[in-house]
Amino acid sequence: MTDFTDEDLDNFLQNEVDLRHRQVYKTVEQVQHIMRNLTTEVSNKDGRFQSISNAGIHSDNLKDQPALMAKWTALLRGRCTYNPAIQVLTPTLFLISVPIRGLCGYKERKARQWRYYTLSGSKLLSPVREPEKLHQWLELENFSNPSQEWHDARVAIEGDIVPAKVVNVFKELLEAAIQSCNLVSKVSVLESVGSVVRVAVETSEVQTEVELFPTVELINCWPKKARWPRFLKRWPSKEKARCIKSFGFNLMASSNYHWLLSFSRAEQVLMSSIDEDGGCRRKCYRIMRQLKEDIWCTGSKPVITAYHLQTLLFWSCEKYPSTKDWWNFKQSFLRLVKKLHKCVSQRYLRHYFVRGYNLLKYANTNELDMMGKKILDFLENPGLYIH
Numbered sequence: 323m324t325d326f327t328d329e330d331l332d333n334f335l336q337n338e339v340d341l342r343h344r345q346v347y348k349t350v351e352q353v354q355h356i357m358r359n360l361t362t363e364v365s366n367k368d369g370r371f372q373s374i375s376n377a378g379i380h381s382d383n384l385k386d387q388p389a390l391m392a393k394w395t396a397l398l399r400g401r402c403t404y405n406p407a408i409q410v411l412t413p414t415l416f417l418i419s420v421p422i423r424g425l426c427g428y429k430e431r432k433a434r435q436w437r438y439y440t441l442s443g444s445k446l447l448s449p450v451r452e453p454e455k456l457h458q459w460l461e462l463e464n465f466s467n468p469s470q471e472w473h474d475a476r477v478a479i480e481g482d483i484v485p486a487k488v489v490n491v492f493k494e495l496l497e498a499a500i501q502s503c504n505l506v507s508k509v510s511v512l513e514s515v516g517s518v519v520r521v522a523v524e525t526s527e528v529q530t531e532v533e534l535f536p537t538v539e540l541i542n543c544w545p546k547k548a549r550w551p552r553f554l555k556r557w558p559s560k561e562k563a564r565c566i567k568s569f570g571f572n573l574m575a576s577s578n579y580h581w582l583l584s585f586s587r588a589e590q591v592l593m594s595s596i597d598e599d600g601g602c603r604r605k606c607y608r609i610m611r612q613l614k615e616d617i618w619c620t621g622s623k624p625v626i627t628a629y630h631l632q633t634l635l636f637w638s639c640e641k642y643p644s645t646k647d648w649w650n651f652k653q654s655f656l657r658l659v660k661k662l663h664k665c666v667s668q669r670y671l672r673h674y675f676v677r678g679y680n681l682l683k684y685a686n687t688n689e690l691d692m693m694g695k696k697i698l699d700f701l702e703n704p705g706l707y708i709h
Contacts, residue, residue: 324703324704324705324706325704325705326652326704326705326708326709327652328650328651328652330705330708330709331605331609331651331652331655331708332651334609334612334708334709335605335608335609338612338616339608339609339611339612342413342612342615343608345413345527346410346413348525348526348527349413349414349525349527349528349530350405350408350410350416352523352525352526353408353416353523353525353530353532354374354405354408356505356508356509356523357374357418357523357532357534358373358374358375359503359505360496360499360500360503360505360509361373361374361375361420361499362375363499363502363503364420364492364495364496364499367495367498367499368491368495369423369424369471370422370423370424370469370471370472370477371420371421371422371423371492371495371536372420372421372422372423373421374405374407374408374418374419374420374421375405376421377405377406377407377419377420377421377537377539406586406587406590407419407420407421409586409628409629410628411627411628411629412615412622412623412624412627412628413528413615414528414529414530414531414622415530415531415533415622415623415627416530416531416532416533417532417533417535418532418533418534418535419534419535419536419537419572419574419584419586420492420534420535420536420537421537421539422488422536422537422538422539423469424468424469424471424472425465425468425469425472425483425538426465426466426467426468427465427466427467428464428465428538428540428543429464429465429466429543430464430543430545430546431461431463431464433458433459433461434459434461435452436449436450436452437449437450437459437480437482437579438450439479439480441484441486441487441578441579443475443479450579451579453579453580454580454679455547455676455678455679456547456582456583456673456676456679457577457580457581457582457583458545458547458573458580458581458583459482459579459580459581460482460483460485460538460573460581461481461482461483462478462481462482462483463481476490476491477491482579484578484579485517485536485575485576485577485578485579485580485581486516486517486575486577486578486579488536488575489517489518489519489535489536489575492519492534492536492575493511493519496511496519496521496534497511507524508523508524509521509522509523509524510522512531516577516578517575517576517577517578518533518535518576519533519534519535520532520533520534521534531622531623535574535575535576535582536574536575537572537573537574537575537584538572538573538574538581539570539572540570540571540572540573541568541569541570542568542570543570543571544567544570544571545571545583547583547676548571548583548585548675548676549677550563550567550674550675550677551563552640552677555640555643556643556644557639557640557643558592558595558639562591562595565591566587566588566591566592567588569587569588569591570587571583571584571585571587571588572584572585572586572587583675583676585674585675588675589632589636589674592636593632596635596639597648599645599648600645601645601647601648601649601654602648602649602650602651602654602655603635603638603639603648603654605651605655606635606651606654606655606658607631607632607635607658609655609708610631610655610658610659610662611628611631613700613707614626614631617696617700617707618693618696618697618700619689619693619696624689625685625686625689625690625693626666626685626690626693629681630665630671630681630682631662633671633672633673633674633681634658634661634662634665634671635658636674637661637672637674638657638658638661642657656701656704659697659700659701660701662697663694663697663698663701665682666682666690666693666694666697667690667694669682669685669687669690670682
């Protein structure tokens with residue numbers, strides 16, 4: 323067995339991981355600039371969709387709450403590298419949430435159990451399937467004062483705001499924006515299955531794929547499906563958990579009938595303060611991410627993305643909440659890799675906030691098996707890879 327030291331890990335971090343980070347940051351900057359221009363143009367044509375510049379801390383909902391905005395700024399000052407609307411899943415695959423305007427005063431209520439309509443609005447004899455644990459219906463009645471534009475039949479049926487219809491409207495606007503912004507040479511809309519807007523964006527270094535999702539940002543509320551923090555758990559602290567829940571959650575238009583629960587703001591805050599005690603959690607995560615992208619699970623659309631690794635890290639932090647659990651760099655890193663191997667082998671990784679949902683439920687099992695073998699090879703001779 324070829325072994326490695328803490329010094330080898332630090333060298334790998336500086337020579338390999340930091341280089342990758344600089345390259346990705348440059349790509350994100352260019353994609354962000356292009357998508358900001360496009361979504362601004364879309365917003366000028368239809369005010370229900372906002373520019374990505376208005377996401378997260380810059381959203382209208384947060385601007386109306388100065389205390390919450392100040393808390394958000396203090397937590398992420400100097401730590402939030404990317405626009406909060408952008409999630410980097412791989413160096414060439416980005417997820418971008420496009421904020422929606424005109425839906426205020428959200429309140430969770432018991433939804434009607436069944437829907438009997440098609441996406442075109444015609445009646446069905448049998449009901450549309452119920453949402454899974456990470457999805458939900460969204461009704462106009464969920465909001466105290468939805469703007470009149472959301473009663474439009476182009477986006478709503480029988481009081482439901484239908485994600486597939488919202489996506490269709492957004493897609494048409496985006497295609498027109500690409501033309502009017504003279505970005506045809508840099509941006510092209512890709513074919514997609516289901517309610518997803520996929521575009522290819524050409525940067526100076528590489529072609530990236532961007533998935534865009536119209537997103538309802540809900541501040542100061544928390545879904546009942548997310549039973550978090552869990553009883554008697556020491557990570558994060560009760561105070562931090564209360565703070566995180568005050569930033570709320572998102573609902574993303576990611577399928578035909580159902581809206582996907584997203585906790586991107588909560589995840590940002592958790593990651594931003596994950597090593598307040600001087601531990602090595604983030605360093606372990608960054609090295610594991612590099613190895614995944616270079617060796618274990620390569621390609622532009624891998625079965626395991628940075629989001630899965632981040633979720634794995636959160637579960638590990640909850641299981642090992644003590645500061646001393648994260649002092650030994652090598653031990654902490656190998657513990658995290660072994661946990662990844664277990665999840666991949668068992669094809670099971672619980673969502674961190676909605677723990678009943680398996681993030682690998684629909685993953686390609688052959689790809690997971692291949693990745694598991696590569697991780698096992700690494701664990702048998704880690705020094706061959708960490709140099």
